[in-house]
Amino acid sequence: xxxxxxxxxxxxxxxxxxxxxxxxxxxxxxxxxxxxxxxxxxxxxxxxxxxxxxxxxxxxxxxx
Numbered sequence: 862x863x864x865x866x867x868x869x870x871x872x873x874x875x876x877x878x879x880x881x882x883x884x885x886x887x888x889x890x891x892x893x894x895x896x897x898x899x900x901x902x903x904x905x906x907x908x909x910x911x912x913x914x915x916x917x918x919x920x921x922x923x924x925x
Contacts (some may be wrong), residue, residue: 865906
């Protein structure tokens, strides 16, 4: 499952999966945004994908 973290909080770590691919949000309409999932953080997030998720995203199989 993709995770959301801002650039300040950085890549999600200490989890079962390795999140290595950050992507900026493309939200339409503008009132649909994702905020960082780190405790206490309210910054806009990057969407972080695992290797498998990135491959599916590039192939057009999944969108996040």
